[in-house]
Amino acid sequence: MGSNGHNLRLVVNRDKQDSPIRGLYLITDHGDRLAERVEAAIDGGVRIVQYRNKGKDRAQRYAVGEELRDLCRQRGVIFIVNDDLDLAQQLKADGIHLGQEDGDPRIARRELGPGKIIGVSTHTMEEALAAQAAGADYIGFGAMFPTNSKEIEHLVGPEGLAAIRSRIMIPIVAIGGITRDNGPRVVDAGADALAVISAVLAHPDPFLAATELGLLFNRRAAYPRGAVLTVAGSDSGGGAGIQADLKTVTLLGSYGSSVITALTAQNTRGVSGIHGVPPSFVAEQLDAVLSDIPVDAVKTGMLFSAEIIATVAEKLAEYRKRIVVVDPVMVAKGGAPLIDRGAVNVLKDRLMPRTYLLTPNIPEAERLTGLTIVDEEGMQEAARRLFRLGARNVLVKGGHLVAGDAVDILFDGSAFHRFTAPRILSKNTHGTGCTYASAIATYLAQGEPLREAVGRAKEFVTVAIRLGQPLGRGHGPVNHLLAADEVRDRNPETENQ
């Protein structure tokens, strides 16, 4: 029976376009709680598991393999055994992965039959061509980067993969030292799948680690690439709220959907009225979107009330959405409060622990931490405190500081990263925060690692402010359209992938 739990013969099409060998490919380690960690990784998006056990105890190897095989079958995940042909046959695995010293793929094909998957480790063009000629269904190719998981003799790098890409018609599975941060180079070099051990199985949260790595494959998807859900209020004036969010997401190349938390009667001069949406209807909107649309990133803006914040936190947990950018909107540009008093504590207690990136401005950071922030040192302390409250990453935006460049500070739990841009003196800045957070969510959904996503979003929002529209008699909106054109022109290579 195939790993999808049916009696369907797994017909492996060797053309890479139709092959199931794509995306995130997990290789097992020898650590404790292996099945538990593998299951979390599968829930996070792993679609191929390679059981790699170098132990001497054959019974133990079989027992662990059986448990993993059953898990993969239950979840419709391909189960491949490393090196050992007998073990692969005993476990009725979906395939085998052979090293250069592990036997002839032609013999493996004869033993396993046409419906099984055969992968071969390769390190050079010659080895890759030979494996392809021998009938391999895919090749492993590496190592991409240095790794502690195995003694490696060949460090070929993404450049080595790019060099063989045009001559290899079967899937290329890149391997060796791959992480969320260096993975884009490997995907951009042409890898069909990323094989990892430690980036996922040594991570304290394998679900999140697999989710982050899985997003990298959106880098090559057709436009609109990546899907972003905004959960925010409606700004009737069109400059902020879900209107700004959907303009940003769409113009930067992703698919945007929206859940509305409040209706505001608003223009460039301020907010004249607010109607909160019943929390039950916010829940209904979230169910409608998250039960159907494959949302890669969620961005939250105005959440209005404690009940709505609790509802959003519950639904993010229910649908296991972890790439969540929370823009803690509290006060409108004109000074109107956009959140009720009790809601701030609920945001800290219920939503921040589910936040991938929190993007407070100075006043919002002060309200959330009780600090008074007058300089970058104060921004760093606020970021640390907000990280300790549960936000996985914190971006404190320095636009409200009066002196010097517009500096934002990103804290990822271990290091600070500065993002600077010339301060632009303009009154047409309505929607800046919404636009910045939505741009970050969009770039994350498109497979940019966090620092790159923040850097590109900072560039986009800075241009949008510079080109802001003198619309209305108050604070005009930032210019999403011309800013998207300008940043696209500056980064043409990202548009052609």
Ligand SMILES: Cc1ncc(COP(=O)(O)OP(=O)(O)O)c(N)n1
């Ligand atoms: C997908 C993939 N690529 C390469 C390897 C390495 O396999 P091998 O060369 O057999 O080395 P060991 O894994 O046996 O140490 C792999 N396992 N998977």
Ligand SMILES: Cc1ncsc1CCOP(=O)(O)O
């Ligand atoms: C099995 C293997 N083959 C080449 S590198 C490697 C180890 C990959 O592990 P990690 O993803 O932790 O670098």
Ligand SMILES: [Mg+2]
């Ligand atoms: Mg081997």
